[in-house]
Amino acid sequence: MKILSTVFKYFKSSQPSRPDLRHVAVASLQDRWSTYPSSGLKPSSLATILREADQGNLLRQAELFEEMEEKDCHLASVLQTRRLAVAGLDWLVQAYSENARDQEISAFCDEQLRTIDGFEYAMTDLLDAIGKGYSACEIIWGIRSKKAVVERLAWIHPKRISFWNSVTPRILTDEDRIRGIEPPPWKLIFHRYRARSGHDTRAGVLRACAWMYLFKNYAIKDWAIFSEVFGMPLRLGKYEPSASQADRDALVTALRSLGTDAAGIISKSTEIEFVEASQRLSGTSNPYETLVNFCNREISKAVLGQTLTTDTSGTTGTYSAGKVHNLVRLDILKADSLALANTLRTQLLTPLVGFNFGWDHHVPYIIFDVKEDEDMKAVAEAHEILGRMGFPMSLEYLSDRFGIPLPEAGQQLIVDQKTQKTHEEGPNSRGSGGGPDDENLLSKTILPLRSWGAMAITRHDKPVIQAQQELEALTQHALQASAAAAAKMLVPVQELIKSGADLEVIKTALLDVYGDLETQDLEEALYQAAVLAELRGRLEGNGP
Numbered sequence: 001m002k003i004l005s006t007v008f009k010y011f012k013s014s015q016p017s018r019p020d021l022r023h024v025a026v027a028s029l030q031d032r033w034s035t036y037p038s039s040g041l042k043p044s045s046l047a048t049i050l051r052e053a054d055q056g057n058l059l060r061q062a063e064l065f066e067e068m069e070e071k072d073c074h075l076a077s078v079l080q081t082r083r084l085a086v087a088g089l090d091w092l093v094q095a096y097s098e099n100a101r102d103q104e105i106s107a108f109c110d111e112q113l114r115t116i117d118g119f120e121y122a123m124t125d126l127l128d129a130i131g132k133g134y135s136a137c138e139i140i141w142g143i144r145s146k147k148a149v150v151e152r153l154a155w156i157h158p159k160r161i162s163f164w165n166s167v168t169p170r171i172l173t174d175e176d177r178i179r180g181i182e183p184p185p186w187k188l189i190f191h192r193y194r195a196r197s198g199h200d201t202r203a204g205v206l207r208a209c210a211w212m213y214l215f216k217n218y219a220i221k222d223w224a225i226f227s228e229v230f231g232m233p234l235r236l237g238k239y240e241p242s243a244s245q246a247d248r249d250a251l252v253t254a255l256r257s258l259g260t261d262a263a264g265i266i267s268k269s270t271e272i273e274f275v276e277a278s279q280r281l282s283g284t285s286n287p288y289e290t291l292v293n294f295c296n297r298e299i300s301k302a303v304l305g306q307t308l309t310t311d312t313s314g315t316t317g318t319y320s321a322g323k324v325h326n327l328v329r330l331d332i333l334k335a336d337s338l339a340l341a342n343t344l345r346t347q348l349l350t351p352l353v354g355f356n357f358g359w360d361h362h363v364p365y366i367i368f369d370v371k372e373d374e375d376m377k378a379v380a381e382a383h384e385i386l387g388r389m390g391f392p393m394s395l396e397y398l399s400d401r402f403g404i405p406l407p408e409a410g411q412q413l414i415v416d417q418k419t420q421k422t423h424e425e426g427p428n429s430r431g432s433g434g435g436p437d438d439e440n441l442l443s444k445t446i447l448p449l450r451s452w453g454a455m456a457i458t459r460h461d462k463p464v465i466q467a468q469q470e471l472e473a474l475t476q477h478a479l480q481a482s483a484a485a486a487a488k489m490l491v492p493v494q495e496l497i498k499s500g501a502d503l504e505v506i507k508t509a510l511l512d513v514y515g516d517l518e519t520q521d522l523e524e525a526l527y528q529a530a531v532l533a534e535l536r537g538r539l540e541g542n543g544p
Helices: 002-014 043-054 059-071 073-087 100-115 119-126 205-230 245-260 287-304 319-357 376-388 395-402 417-424 437-441 449-456 464-489 491-498 503-514 520-539
Strands: 091-094 134-144 147-156 188-192 234-239 270-275 365-368
Touching: 043 059, 043 205, 059 073, 059 205, 073 119, 073 205, 073 287, 073 319, 091 100, 100 147, 100 319, 119 134, 119 147, 119 319, 147 319, 188 319, 205 287, 234 245, 319 365, 376 395, 376 464, 464 491, 464 520, 491 503
Parallel strands: none
Antiparallel strands: 091 365, 134 147, 134 188, 234 270
């Protein structure tokens, strides 16, 4: 403990007392310029670019990855989908604990993050690490009311990052564009994509997509050349063996004119035939399209982990398979949001708390709201079944579960038609001796016979649907009335299970407990339900 205390004191004393207000990675016009490494890209040149990145020189790899997104529509789409899926989530700052000081720090950090100019765009910039393996933003600090605040987060172009003779990122400046400088403390947010182990420069999904991009480019280029050459039908001229040289020259001229002017004059002794080339690429025999589609599927797998949320062509594009593939996207979304939240907490909230409250205070968490798509109808039906079984549920729980706020005083309520009819045709409308106290009696353990009878005894000339609704209401009240009796009866069994005995002991003890179960209340409830069901059947003309 003494060693840990000494280390913590050293860490606290080594931290700066105020943030660095300078701009380190100033945006330059040179960031727009590119060497365009994708022009004439070949396997050998691609391998050279990747080797340079392994050695710490990321310039050409960063430019290549940027061009890949510009030129490949499919790649740009899946990467944008991956980034925006996280950037579009709701988020909140959660306090480290319920302590009053931690709550104050959490409220301060939440306010600061929500007042940062373009914070949502900064999160999208940091998520660029998904493709390139890393992404960086410079923290532009400011002082307001003696508080250190974050004015904005300035994105740093990936080619301004270098690992020259270093395992930590360095920033290339206009003064030093070869080795770069070490960023000042708490001045840089460096987000890493950790989908797999390895160095930051080799972790991005674009590294895996680079080869598919190259092969796809070859296929599209060859496809375009083929379309240019064979897109128009081949013009084949035929002449008689007795044709003169002048007739042959005129035929050649006519063929050339047909290619440009679509008009020409030929002799009757000659013939022009148009040969279509479309059958060469008909059906599934188009090798260019097959290769392009294969590369697109491989890119989708690398970026999204699956293919059916982007491509439903073929016989595998079924709805059920698409739902399974969407679960893969959900796992990736959770991992991406968790990684971004950890980066923001350790590299943004930590200095924000340290500069304003001290480096020995707890740092709050950033929580992204990742929710799975649910079939709310199925959820509601499950809760309805549990309610009929007598499972206790609070209104507050249901309000939170379904996102429906509880009604406030004075608000008009929507009443279920079935419930309203049941109450209107209750004891007061039948003259069966019931009164206002019947509603309170429904909540007792055993529902009295006259309260059930008020709902069960109805006119025999009612429509079938209304009679069915009344029977359902009767069943619902019977289940509610018997729930407490059933719970009381099972108390000895629950105590036996809670005792912690093993399974064999419980099996033996259950035989002894069975004779002591209090079943009188439940028997009475079942008897009353059976009597009322019999009465209802006779009134409707279905009984003896």
